[in-house]
Amino acid sequence: MTSSSSAFPDRSGVHTASNSARRLDPRAKLYLLLIANLLLFFHVDTRGEAIVVALLLLPLFVAGRWRAGLRLTIVYVLLLALGLWSDTVTMTGSGSGGGSLISAISSGGADAATAGSAAAPTTAFVTAGHVAGLLSVGIRMMMPCLISGAYAFTTTTISEFVCAMRRMRVxxxxxxxxxxxxxxxxxxxxxxxxxxxxxxxxxxxxxxxxxxxxxxxxxxxxxxxxxxxxxxxxxxxxxxxxxxxxxxxxxxxxxTTIRMRWFDWGYMAVCTVPLALAIGGVL
Known part of the structure; x- marks a missing residue:
């Protein structure tokens, strides 16, 4: 009885240490979720958005969530490629579309009335590019929130979350x-x-x-x-x-014992810098 009771704390202590070494503090996870929402609110440039999303994806892989991280990475890369293709199509398509979906549709009607069926495939292609761009941007703007939320809720236990909320005097x-x-x-x-x-x-x-x-x-x-x-x-x-x-x-x-460590503060600062630069227009 004595040997089994003495062995139990050792196993639990090693398990807690190995898990906490690969995960951020729950308060740092909530801060990453705040950064994702600020990224959505300010609608920063694509370059700054890609850098922040890459930083938000990194903790998922470090925590061992390889499948979820790869899925979210593939989805974001596809949406980003779709947005870049849409920009290329709408800029080099008809040229007289004015850069908006409404103007592309209106110019399509004018071209069909004047030039017949020759300009119809080009106009339809540009219109499809506009629609693809709208869908890409709309879904891609929500991806940082989905990524940070997936990391926070899949790597945080109920006891850790409650302890973090009480530490913040909620x-x-x-x-x-x-x-x-x-x-x-x-x-x-x-x-x-x-x-x-x-x-x-x-x-x-x-x-x-x-x-x-x-x-x-x-x-x-x-x-x-x-x-x-x-x-x-x-x-x-x-x-x-x-x-x-x-x-x-x-x-x-x-x-449950939680503690903000040096890499928690460091990673919060690393994620804040590109967001601040993107909001300021530097990136």
């Missing part, structure tokens, strides 16, 4: 709803997988693209149960949080 009225929201989405994902497994066992909308081929069955057998279960899950999570004493007034203790 009121308990804000901590409890945030904790419920963090636990809500993994529970909904788990329920979705259980529903999909039950449907596959019964041969209902089976296959990879079955949800697209059978939209009515998807609405009936997936969305309706998820929406009905969402209220129950949120209520149960709120009751579980209050049962653990999170709503009791007074000073709370936490078994």
């Amino acid at each position: 009121p308990e009225a804000v901590v409890i709803p945030c904790m419920v929201v963090i636990r809500f989405f993994p529970t909904i994902v788990h329920d979705y997988r259980q529903i999909r497994n039950a449907m596959a066992m019964r041969g209902i909308a089976a296959g990879r693209f079955a949800l697209v081929r059978h939209p009515v069955q998807s609405l009936e057998f997936i969305l309706v149960p998820l929406l009905m279960n969402a209220t129950i899950v949120s209520r149960d999570l709120s009751v579980a949080a209050l049962t653990k004493g999170l709503g009791i007034a007074g000073e709370h203790t936490c078994m």
